[in-house]
Amino acid sequence: MSRYLLRRSAGWLLMVVAVTNLTYLLAWAYLDPRSNYVGRRPPLSEQQIVNLLEPRNLDDGTPLLERWWNWFSSILFRWDWGVSPTGQSVNDQVAYRMWISGELMLGATILLTVLGIALGVYSASRQYRLGDRVAQGTSIITMNIPIVVAALGIVLLAIAFNNAVGSTVFYVTGSSSPGVSGFLPTLLDSVQHIALPTAALVLVGYAQYHFLQRSLLLDNIKSDYVRMARAKGLTKAQAVRKHALRTSLIPVTTQVAFSIPAIFTGAVLTESIFAWKGMGQYFIETISKNDVNGVVAVAAFGAVMTAVGAILADIAVVVLDPRVRVS
Amino acid sequence: MATESFPLADATSDPLVGGGDTPPVEPGPGERKRLTKWQLYSRRFVRNRPAVAGIVIFVLLVAFALVGPLFAKYDHVELDFLALSDPPNPDHWFGTNNAGNDLYAMVVVGLQRSLLIAVVVATGTTILSAVIGTAAAYFGGRIERFALFVIHFLMVAPTFLLLAMMSNDSGGDWKVIALVLILVSWFFQARTIWTLSLSLREREYVHAARYMGVPGMRIVLRHLIPNIGSLLVINFTLGVVGAVMAETGLSFLGFGVKLPDVSLGSLIGIGASSMSSAPWMFYFPAAALTLLTVSMALVADGLRDALDPTSAAGGRA
Numbered sequence: 001m002s003r004y005l006l007r008r009s010a011g012w013l014l015m016v017v018a019v020t021n022l023t024y025l026l027a028w029a030y031l032d033p034r035s036n037y038v039g040r041r042p043p044l045s046e047q048q049i050v051n052l053l054e055p056r057n058l059d060d061g062t063p064l065l066e067r068w069w070n071w072f073s074s075i076l077f078r079w080d081w082g083v084s085p086t087g088q089s090v091n092d093q094v095a096y097r098m099w100i101s102g103e104l105m106l107g108a109t110i111l112l113t114v115l116g117i118a119l120g121v122y123s124a125s126r127q128y129r130l131g132d133r134v135a136q137g138t139s140i141i142t143m144n145i146p147i148v149v150a151a152l153g154i155v156l157l158a159i160a161f162n163n164a165v166g167s168t169v170f171y172v173t174g175s176s177s178p179g180v181s182g183f184l185p186t187l188l189d190s191v192q193h194i195a196l197p198t199a200a201l202v203l204v205g206y207a208q209y210h211f212l213q214r215s216l217l218l219d220n221i222k223s224d225y226v227r228m229a230r231a232k233g234l235t236k237a238q239a240v241r242k243h244a245l246r247t248s249l250i251p252v253t254t255q256v257a258f259s260i261p262a263i264f265t266g267a268v269l270t271e272s273i274f275a276w277k278g279m280g281q282y283f284i285e286t287i288s289k290n291d292v293n294g295v296v297a298v299a300a301f302g303a304v305m306t307a308v309g310a311i312l313a314d315i316a317v318v319v320l321d322p323r324v325r326v327s
Numbered sequence: 328m329a330t331e332s333f334p335l336a337d338a339t340s341d342p343l344v345g346g347g348d349t350p351p352v353e354p355g356p357g358e359r360k361r362l363t364k365w366q367l368y369s370r371r372f373v374r375n376r377p378a379v380a381g382i383v384i385f386v387l388l389v390a391f392a393l394v395g396p397l398f399a400k401y402d403h404v405e406l407d408f409l410a411l412s413d414p415p416n417p418d419h420w421f422g423t424n425n426a427g428n429d430l431y432a433m434v435v436v437g438l439q440r441s442l443l444i445a446v447v448v449a450t451g452t453t454i455l456s457a458v459i460g461t462a463a464a465y466f467g468g469r470i471e472r473f474a475l476f477v478i479h480f481l482m483v484a485p486t487f488l489l490l491a492m493m494s495n496d497s498g499g500d501w502k503v504i505a506l507v508l509i510l511v512s513w514f515f516q517a518r519t520i521w522t523l524s525l526s527l528r529e530r531e532y533v534h535a536a537r538y539m540g541v542p543g544m545r546i547v548l549r550h551l552i553p554n555i556g557s558l559l560v561i562n563f564t565l566g567v568v569g570a571v572m573a574e575t576g577l578s579f580l581g582f583g584v585k586l587p588d589v590s591l592g593s594l595i596g597i598g599a600s601s602m603s604s605a606p607w608m609f610y611f612p613a614a615a616l617t618l619l620t621v622s623m624a625l626v627a628d629g630l631r632d633a634l635d636p637t638s639a640a641g642g643r644a
Contacts, residue, residue: 015479016483026489030492030496031496140624140628143624144620144621144623145617145621146572146620147576149617152613153613155602258482261483261486264485269576269580272579284580287488295492299488303484303485306483
């Protein structure tokens with residue numbers, strides 16, 4: 001098991017390294033740190049700009065290969081991801097931002113997967129009855145609401161709710177309030193902040209698992225081994241839970257891994273709407289400020305999240321599927 | 328007239344081809360009237376009520392995008408300094424923003440832009456994914472391995488980031504945005520098509536064509552792709568939904584379509600900044616956008632019921 005996981009992880013690590021390097025090279029083709037200094041008042045001379053950019057490894061006068069090696073070797077040997085055009089360390093930025101985004105993405109992923117699977121089981125066991133029809137009708141609409149509209153709609157509802165109650169139950173901006181201390185107050189405060197962005201991500205994301213789980217479970221419920229289980233005397237609920245559900249969960253877990261990039265994209269948009277200072281907001285900031293090193297760090301974060309999701313999916317498949325033997 | 332007589336002539340010249348298009352035979356006693364292919368499709372489609380609602384909404388939206396400008400009293404870049412941040416009124420049907428732009432005109436232009444990008448992207452993605460997916464399955468070997476490597480690589484690659492970088496660099500030119508969107512969104516569909524084509528390439532007619540000496544690429548185009556036609560139709564409609572969402576997301580962040588050009592995404596972006604003072608700036612573009620994506624998704628759902636012979640959701644026939 002551990003050897004199998006090690007091998008898979010090594011494969012994913014290679015993929016992440018390749019993606020990160022490719023993004024570095026592509027970023028130089030589309031971002032131009034020099035343009036940040038053009039049009040300054042008072043105007044900077046060519047030499048002044050070079051003097052500013054050179055020590056930050058952001059001067060496009062240096063050959064691309066040399067820039068790349070400077071960047072890559074400093075990550076490899078010192079775990080230093082470089083600095084922004086204004087000299088801020090990328091490591092410092094990512095170090096606190098990744099937890100903010102990670103919290104949002106992880107919470108949303110778990111919630112929407114569980115909700116989707118639960119709804120899928122519910123509607124498969126009531127195929128074509130009222131409950132199934134209503135659930136499917138709702139899901140096809142929520143799945144296709146653009147995340148921007150969903151998030152802003154939730155903001156409007158939350159503001160109306162706060163006004164109706166007369167106190168701020170849900171915060172619509174930021175990931176935490178300043179000056180909150182103690183364990184319980186901090187927990188309550190972060191729940192008040194995280195509830196709305198998570199709700200937006202879950203609202204648009206759960207439906208794909210609902211449909212997937214429903215159709216997989218329906219295929220399995222009709223299969224011979226479930227009929228066999230029923231014939232042995234299991235109740236329908238037992239047969240579905242112990243035999244049909246377990247097999248049909250396997251494709252769902254692999255799907256979860258590959259939907260992480262989509263959740264990350266959703267997180268970029270929700271973070272920008274809810275003014276979270278996470279990786280998503282960093283994504284927007286780095287692109288608009290021509291921060292090559294920062295952009296690459298965001299890409300690496302996204303790729304690592306995908307890889308982590310894929311490895312977790314591998315583990316889940318091994319646990320769920322008795323046919324997969326890895327040792 | 329020529330087009331009407333074509334299937335008839337075709338059917339008489341070769342009774343084996345176009346079996347679905349043969350003219351309906353007089354029903355004998357106890358025999359059900361035969362349906363043509365299109366009658367069958369449309370009957371199964373119409374049975375899905377939400378899909379019919381979807382196509383009606385979609386047609387109305389397209390009509391609104393095409394005919395809407397005729398009724399507009401203002402141009403979308405024209406500034407009305409006497410009506411800044413006006414709520415909807417008889418003069419400005421959807422209200423105005425804080426610079427005095429007429430929101431009705433902006434929504435019409437934004438809808439046109441979003442629709443155009445979506446249709447171009449969905450067409451491009453469908454063609455690209457169909458050719459790459461089937462060709463990879465048919466040729467196998469090195470071509471297949473390479474195609475799958477590219478697909479898996481793109482699954483990990485931060486495509487939205489690359490998309491944002493490239494379209495930001497282009498300065499908001501919708502043609503560049505469409506092109507880049509095609510490049511980063513074909514691979515998911517290509518993978519599905521590849522999986523399906525694996526069984527398709529083992530069919531007798533494909534073998535027969537190969538032994539007759541038909542060149543490989545022609546087999547792919549003439550024998551494999553037409554056989555996944557119904558999937559491609561569904562992919563196209565879902566591709567429209569995906570493209571609209573990606574484009575509006577980009578434009579919302581300010582990396583997509585840029586002023587003076589507007590899209591539904593950039594309009595929502597403007598509306599988001601004045602949610603409490605001028606909520607209509609958000610309501611109208613958001614409503615147009617949601618109607619567009621949801622209606623297309625409902626149509627895709629209905630098409631799946633209509634075109635998939637194994638689907639039971641449409642009832643019998």
